[in-house]
Amino acid sequence: MKLPQSVQIIEVGPRDGFQSIKEWIPTELKLQIIDDLIKSNFKKIEITSFVHPKAIPQMKDAKEIVRFLHQKYKNSDVDFVALVPNLFGAKAAYEAGIKEVTYVISASEAHNRANVKRTPEESFEELTELRNSLPDLRINLAIATVFGCPYEGDIAIDQVKWMIKKALHVEVESITLADTIGVANPLQMYTVLTNLKKDFKEVDFALHLHDTRGMGLANVLMALECGVSKFESALGGLGGCPFAPGAAGNIASEDLVNMLENMGIKTGVDLTKLLDTVKIVKNNIKPILTSHMAYVDNCIVGGK
Ligand code: ZN
Numbered sequence: 001m002k003l004p005q006s007v008q009i010i011e012v013g014p015r016d017g018f019q020s021i022k023e024w025i026p027t028e029l030k031l032q033i034i035d036d037l038i039k040s041n042f043k044k045i046e047i048t049s050f051v052h053p054k055a056i057p058q059m060k061d062a063k064e065i066v067r068f069l070h071q072k073y074k075n076s077d078v079d080f081v082a083l084v085p086n087l088f089g090a091k092a093a094y095e096a097g098i099k100e101v102t103y104v105i106s107a108s109e110a111h112n113r114a115n116v117k118r119t120p121e122e123s124f125e126e127l128t129e130l131r132n133s134l135p136d137l138r139i140n141l142a143i144a145t146v147f148g149c150p151y152e153g154d155i156a157i158d159q160v161k162w163m164i165k166k167a168l169h170v171e172v173e174s175i176t177l178a179d180t181i182g183v184a185n186p187l188q189m190y191t192v193l194t195n196l197k198k199d200f201k202e203v204d205f206a207l208h209l210h211d212t213r214g215m216g217l218a219n220v221l222m223a224l225e226c227g228v229s230k231f232e233s234a235l236g237g238l239g240g241c242p243f244a245p246g247a248a249g250n251i252a253s254e255d256l257v258n259m260l261e262n263m264g265i266k267t268g269v270d271l272t273k274l275l276d277t278v279k280i281v282k283n284n285i286k287p288i289l290t291s292h293m294a295y296v297d298n299c300i301v302g303g304k
Contacts, residue, residue, distance in 0.1 A: 004229040006266040008044070009256060010206065011037050013281075014065075015046040015083050016250055017238025019056050021287055027061045029284055031068055036277035037235065040270050042253075044079045046102060046232070050089035066096040081140065085116050087130050090137065100138035102176070103127055107159050108149035111180070115144070120159075124166050131170050141167045142176040142208060147184035147192065157195055164200055176232065177205050179219070182212025182248060186222040193226035206230035209251045211237060211290060216251035217259055224265075231256060235274065236281045237290035252291030254278055 014034050018025055037045055047069060053060035062082065069080055083102045084090040090101050105123040106112035112120050131139065143163050145155055160177075167175055177196075184192075196205065207223050209216050209231070220231060237252030257269045271293075278294045281287070289295075 001225055002227070003224055003263065003265060004227075006229070006268070007224070007260055008206075008230045009042065009253060009267050009269060010044045010046065010081070010230065010232045011042040011235065011253055012046040012208070012232045012250060013037070013234035013236065013238050013253065015049050015059075016232075016240075017234040017236065019049060019058050020238065020240030020249075021058060021285060023285075025058065025285055027064055030061070030065060033235075033277060033280060034065070034069065035072075036273070036280065038073065038076070038078055040274040040277055041268050043077060043268065044081060046081045046083060049083040049085075050093040050096075050098075050101075051083070051085050055085075063092070063096050066093070066098055070097045083142075087126050087133070090130050090134060094134050094137050098137075100140060100173070102140045102142050103130065103172075104142045104144050104178075105163065106144035106149070106180075107155045107163060108145040108152040110151035111145045111149045114151070120163065124163075124170070127167075127172075128170050131172070138174075139170075139172040140174045140176055140206075141170075141172045142178050143167075144178045144180045146177045147179040147188060148181060150181050157192060160192075160196065161199060164196070164203065168200075168203070175203055175205055176208050176230075178208035179210055180208075182210030182216065184209070184219050185215055186218045189219045189222040190226060193223060193228065197227060204230065206232060208232040210239065210248060211251045212248040217255060220251065220256065220259070235291075236278050236287070236294055238281070238287060249290040252289075252293065254293035255291055258293050 048062040048065045049059045050062050051059050081100045082093040082098045233253040233256045234250035235253045237249040239250035254274050257267050257271050260267050
């Protein structure tokens, strides 16, 4: 097998995870969890989303979260990312001090309309405007529903390629391929990734996977084999998409770290500390955790 020596894990729990929890999570608790994620040694964390508070009330403290973390971690090497659904959100994130945003466009027109009330073409027009108006803001384009859509079913690979070409033309800094509703299977992962890697050799794709149907880590394994070494995951396996019926949790960060470290692939993440952080989520927010490691009592890091 062709496996990388190390993998970068981007923790998205404070955004993708928290946004799917209806009950209000106090800002201090969110900050405590993010603080602990930093202590677990994540170097890139999606901390919030600059979305209209009516659409997702849980994210209404975005500005406070950013302000607090930027003050506390002024000189650290941790990158804080915010998700933005539109130019308005990007400007608000930028003003709050965010240096990198994840801008989402769905490969499926129906999902893009449900998510941001635009066609993918219209979203790309806005992305171009965003690039031009905030040239020093780093942009990660997340292409949603690459592997399937709750409204449209299968997505044509040519649609995804068209979007990647557009993104490269706009000169985004990075591209994430998302399995928004967790429908990808490992063979499909192989087919899609080898196809895209053939046409876009220079692009270092990241993957955003959901574990809705239990295929998350199998897909990671296949993606590693295809040369992917950047993954987004959420502590506890939290997550969902408010505009994608049937979406469930992300792949759990602790399961991902555990699998990779046991395979000898470095993640840099302290699993013991991460499991302590998951416990805080378990005890204070009490969501249904889909993670496996959250329920393993004697964790043997790097055990055989
Ligand atoms: Zn997601």
